[in-house]
Each structure stands twice: as structure tokens, then as C-alpha cells.
Amino acid sequence: MQVNKTNAMRILDARKTRYAIHTYDNEDGLIHGSAVAEKIGLPAETVFKTLVAHSGPQAYVFVIPVAEELDLKKAARAAGAKKIEMLPLKELLQWTGYVRGGCSPVGMKKQYPTFIHSSGEFIPAIAVSAGRIGMQMELEPKLLAGVVEAVFTDLIKE
Known part of the structure; x- marks a missing residue:
């Protein structure tokens, strides 16, 4: 089946970064992380969601396992910010070029500081x-981290 490439895929192709594509049916409206993991047949701990937060005018990207919750204090510490808040959903497209459920850490409108939860490193x-x-x-x-210049760090609530 021919897959229409996304901007994220074109960026990985240009950098000669190996990746595999998994598609799933989203007609049922279930696009939350755990449902996606089940639909593509991968363990939830290996499927990561992309969250965007901000501190004033600066956005930050956090990539964490789908079943986990971002710890905003850990996120702020990782980003070197005093306080971080989740980006309002209505602003996601404007800041990133992506919509909820289709937000990739690769290919946003701007390259924001990016952090991947430490479990992904191993x-x-x-x-x-x-x-x-x-x-x-x-x-x-580690290939993803290289493309988006990400740092691996602890980001999730205990």
C-alpha cells in the first residue's frame, strides 16, 4: 500500500533515518495513546505520546510513554524553567503545525527544546x-533524539 508521506517522514528520509510505519483505523474516534498502542499491536511502554508545554513565550516538547502522565515539576526542571504549563489544545496547531492525536516530535513549525522520558533510552x-x-x-x-536534538530525562509522575 502506498503511504502518503508526512513532513515528519520526509525529514527522517532526508536524514537517512530508519523507521517503520504503523497505520491504524481511527474511525471509532479512539486516538488516545493506549488505544493506539493496542491498535498497532505494540506494548504501551514502547508507544510514546508527544506533549507540548510552555513557559511564557517558550514552548517545550515532551515525549513520554502513552500510559504515563507528565510531571510538570520534572518537566520544568529538565527545561530549566521556573514553571511550565501545558499548551492549550486550541493553540497546538498554531504553535506546532499539528493537531491532537497527530502531533509528532519531528517536523514541527519550529524546533523546540525536546525531552524524551528516560525509559525510552534503553x-x-x-x-x-x-x-x-x-x-x-x-x-x-537514540535516532529520534538525534533528529530532534532531544535529551533523555525523567519526566513522568511516580
């Missing part, structure tokens, strides 16, 4: 949004 592959609802890309976490 597994062979993680899946993240490919930039479109219904499509995930699976790749080595």
Missing part, C-alpha cells in the same frame, strides 16, 4: 506519531 524502538492521526512511526529512540 529500549530498542519506540513508536511516536508520524504527524497524522492514524499513523505512527517506529524507530530507535
